Amino acid sequence: MKTKKVSLAVLALATTVVVSACGNNNTNNSSSSAPAASGSAAVDKVKVSVTSWRAGDSEVELYKKIQEELNKVAPEIELEYKAVKATEYNTSLSVALKTDSAADIIHLRPYAGTTALADANYLEPIDGLEGLSVFTADQLAAAQGSDGKQYGVPYMLSATQILYNKDIFEKNGLTVPKTWDEMIKVADKLKENKVTPFAFGSKEGWVLSLMHGAIAPQFYGADFNEKFLKGEAKLNSPEFIKSIEAMNSLKPYFPNNFEGLGMEDIRTMFATGQTGMVIDGHFEIASIQALNPDIKIGMFPVPPVDANGKASISTWVDGSFGINKNSKNKEAAKKVLQFMTTETYGSLILNSTKSPSPIPGVSTDDELVNEIAQYSATNAVPYFAVTYLNSGSPTTKSALENALQGMYLNALTPEGVAEEVQKSLDTWFKPVSK
Amino acid sequence: MENANNARLIRKKSSWRKQLIHLIPIPAVAIYSIFVVYPILAAFTYSLFEWNGMTMGEFNNFDNFITLFTKEPFNTMFWNALGHNIYYFVVEMVVQNGIAFGLAYIIFKKIKGTGFLKVAYFLPRLLSIIVVGFLWKMILNPNMGILNVFLEKVGLGSYALAWLGNPDTALTAVVLINSWFAIGFFMLLFLAGLQSISSEVLEAAKLDGAVGFRLVRSVILPMMFQPLVIVVVMTFIQAFEAFELVFAMQGSMGEPYYSTDLLAVFFYRTAFGGNAGDSGALGIGSALAVVMFVIIATISALFMSYVNKKDSA
Numbered sequence: 214m215k216t217k218k219v220s221l222a223v224l225a226l227a228t229t230v231v232v233s234a235c236g237n238n239n240t241n242n243s244s245s246s247a248p249a250a251s252g253s254a255a256v257d258k259v260k261v262s263v264t265s266w267r268a269g270d271s272e273v274e275l276y277k278k279i280q281e282e283l284n285k286v287a288p289e290i291e292l293e294y295k296a297v298k299a300t301e302y303n304t305s306l307s308v309a310l311k312t313d314s315a316a317d318i319i320h321l322r323p324y325a326g327t328t329a330l331a332d333a334n335y336l337e338p339i340d341g342l343e344g345l346s347v348f349t350a351d352q353l354a355a356a357q358g359s360d361g362k363q364y365g366v367p368y369m370l371s372a373t374q375i376l377y378n379k380d381i382f383e384k385n386g387l388t389v390p391k392t393w394d395e396m397i398k399v400a401d402k403l404k405e406n407k408v409t410p411f412a413f414g415s416k417e418g419w420v421l422s423l424m425h426g427a428i429a430p431q432f433y434g435a436d437f438n439e440k441f442l443k444g445e446a447k448l449n450s451p452e453f454i455k456s457i458e459a460m461n462s463l464k465p466y467f468p469n470n471f472e473g474l475g476m477e478d479i480r481t482m483f484a485t486g487q488t489g490m491v492i493d494g495h496f497e498i499a500s501i502q503a504l505n506p507d508i509k510i511g512m513f514p515v516p517p518v519d520a521n522g523k524a525s526i527s528t529w530v531d532g533s534f535g536i537n538k539n540s541k542n543k544e545a546a547k548k549v550l551q552f553m554t555t556e557t558y559g560s561l562i563l564n565s566t567k568s569p570s571p572i573p574g575v576s577t578d579d580e581l582v583n584e585i586a587q588y589s590a591t592n593a594v595p596y597f598a599v600t601y602l603n604s605g606s607p608t609t610k611s612a613l614e615n616a617l618q619g620m621y622l623n624a625l626t627p628e629g630v631a632e633e634v635q636k637s638l639d640t641w642f643k644p645v646s647k
Numbered sequence: 648m649e650n651a652n653n654a655r656l657i658r659k660k661s662s663w664r665k666q667l668i669h670l671i672p673i674p675a676v677a678i679y680s681i682f683v684v685y686p687i688l689a690a691f692t693y694s695l696f697e698w699n700g701m702t703m704g705e706f707n708n709f710d711n712f713i714t715l716f717t718k719e720p721f722n723t724m725f726w727n728a729l730g731h732n733i734y735y736f737v738v739e740m741v742v743q744n745g746i747a748f749g750l751a752y753i754i755f756k757k758i759k760g761t762g763f764l765k766v767a768y769f770l771p772r773l774l775s776i777i778v779v780g781f782l783w784k785m786i787l788n789p790n791m792g793i794l795n796v797f798l799e800k801v802g803l804g805s806y807a808l809a810w811l812g813n814p815d816t817a818l819t820a821v822v823l824i825n826s827w828f829a830i831g832f833f834m835l836l837f838l839a840g841l842q843s844i845s846s847e848v849l850e851a852a853k854l855d856g857a858v859g860f861r862l863v864r865s866v867i868l869p870m871m872f873q874p875l876v877i878v879v880v881m882t883f884i885q886a887f888e889a890f891e892l893v894f895a896m897q898g899s900m901g902e903p904y905y906s907t908d909l910l911a912v913f914f915y916r917t918a919f920g921g922n923a924g925d926s927g928a929l930g931i932g933s934a935l936a937v938v939m940f941v942i943i944a945t946i947s948a949l950f951m952s953y954v955n956k957k958d959s960a
Contacts, residue, residue: 416812418900470789472903473809478788606928607720607916611900619904622814636719 331358344554355530365533414474418614429456444644743826751837769831780895814906840874
C-alpha cells in the first residue's frame, strides 16, 4: 500500500519531467519585433532567458529594474525571466538541460549543486569574465566545477550573526560584547534577571548546523578550512571538537525544554521579548518583525575568544548565475553576467531582497540590513556545513545536524559528535592533493 | 420471414452490444495501470539501477539492496525505522483497537445517545491528518502548549516535558495521536462486526448464563473472527505505511535524533532528499520501497490465507 503511494510520487516526478520538457521549447528566439524597452530603438534586440527558483512577485519587479539598468550598458539585451517553484526547480532544470531546452542563464544552486551541473558538462566556464575579481575566493568557490573552473557569478549572500533585543539590553544595562567571555557575562546577567539569554531549540536539525556555522569558526580557528580541504585536519581533530563543545557550553543559557522547540518557537520567543539574543540568519529578520513590528533589533558578529581576535559572521553564497553551455546567445549572456558583477546590480539586489550582496561597496537605508551587509564584506567566514559538508548520501551536513541533536539530548558527547560526522565524511570526501 | 429476419438482426445487434460491455472497464484499468501497476513496476526497475541525482545510470544488480542492508548509515536507519513501525503496530493494536472495541461495545449496547457518540468518536477522522499534526504540535508545545500549561497549573510541573522533543516520549506521542485520529474508523469496523452476530445466539448465550466479560470473551469475540482479522490487517497496513503524521510533526529526519523515524519517512528522505538539501538517492530509495512492499504484501497475505484456512476448516 505504501509502495503504491511511493510509486505514485515517482510517477508524479516522471510527469513533471514530461510536462516541463514540453513547456520549455522556445527559449532562444531572438526576436526583432519585440518592443524596444529603452530609447535606442535602432538596435537589434537579443532575447536572453533567465531561469531561477526565486518565484515571488517581488522578483518580477526586481527584474524590471534590472532590465532598465542593464539597458543603460547593453541596450540590445532583453531579459526573459522564467521562474520555477523552488521545490521543483532542480527536477525541471535537469530535464530542460537534458532536452536542450534550458534557459540561457541558469540560477545555480550553491557549492555541490553547481559542481554537479558543471561536471555533467552543462555549463560554460566563465573564467576571466570582467568583474569576477570583485568576489572573494570563498564566494567564488560556491560556483566552481571539480576542474577548478568558474561557472557562475555569485548572486546574494545569506548571513548568520547574533541578533539582540535592544530594549532588553538597555533595561538590563548591557552593552554589545566584544569577546566571547563578555558575551557569556551578558548571558549570565540576563539569566540573573530572569530573561532567557538565547532563543534556541534543537528540535529541527538545520537550525543546529546554522548556529554551529556561526560560532564554530571562533573555536576551530582561521586556518582550519584550508587544513581540512588538504586533509591535514579532520572533523574529529581537537579544534573541531572545541567548536562542538562551544555549542554544548551554551546549554545553560537556552530556554526550558529547548529540545522540543523549533525555528517557529525560536522566532516567537525572540520576537515577543522573552529572550535577549538569538544566533540567527538574516532571512529570519523579516519574520521576526512581522510578529512584532515594534521590536528593536540590533546585531553583532560572533565575538572572538581572544580579545585580539576578529569577530565574525558566517556567510554563504545563496546561488549564482551561470551560462548554459548550449545557449545560442552566449555573448549576450556573458554581458548580462558581467553586469551582475557591478555595484549597480549589487545595490539592486541588496535593496530588493534585503540580503547582503557579495559585491563590496553597496549599501541600503535599512540600518540593520546595512550593518549585516557591511560585516559580510569585512568579517565573513564560510558557513562550514553548507560550504564543505553538503555532499554524500545522506549528506554529512545532515549527519552533523543529527549528531548535534543527539548531543543536546545527552545521547552523544562532543567527541561522539565529531566521530559520527567524520564517519559520514569518510564515505565520500577526498582531500585536495597538493 | 420478415419478422424472423428482424429478430435475427436484433439478436445480432444485441450480442454485439453485449460484447461492448467488456470495454467498460477500460478507463478504470487504464487509470489503475498508470497509477498503480506502472509505478510498482517502475520502482522495481529503478531499484536495480545506479542513480546520479535524477539521472538513471547503469544496471547494477542488487547493489542498492546490498547497500541498504550492509552500509552505514542505511542499515542502522532501516532496522531503527522497522523497530518503530512494529512499535507503532503494537501500540495501535492495544490502545487504538482496545478503546475502539470498548466504544463499539458501548454503542452496541444501545445506551442513551449512541447516535451522538458515534458521530463524536468518528469526528477526528474527518480532519486532514496534516491539520491533526499541526493541532497536536500546538497542544504539545513544551512551553506554550495547553497540555504543559495545564500540568503546571495543577502542580504537576515536573511532568511538563518536551513531549515531541524527547526521544523517550516522541514516538509514543505520535502513535497515540494517530490512534486518537483512527479510533472512530476502527470503532465502526467493530460495530459492524458486533451487529453481524445474530441476536438469537446472544440471547441463547445469555440464557446459558454468559454475561459481561464472559459473554465478550467466549461468544462475541470468537463470532467476530473475520472482522477482527480485517482490523488486524488494516492496523498493520496503517502502521507500516504511516508517514504523514511524523512528517508533519517531526519532519523528514524523524526528529529528534531519528527517534520517530519510520520506514516511509526513511524512504522519503532517501529517495527525494531530506530538508537538509540532499539530492536524494533514488536507487536505494526504490530498493527500500520494494522491501516495504514485500513486507506489507507478505504479512497481509499470510494473515488472509490463515483466515481462509480457518474459514474453510
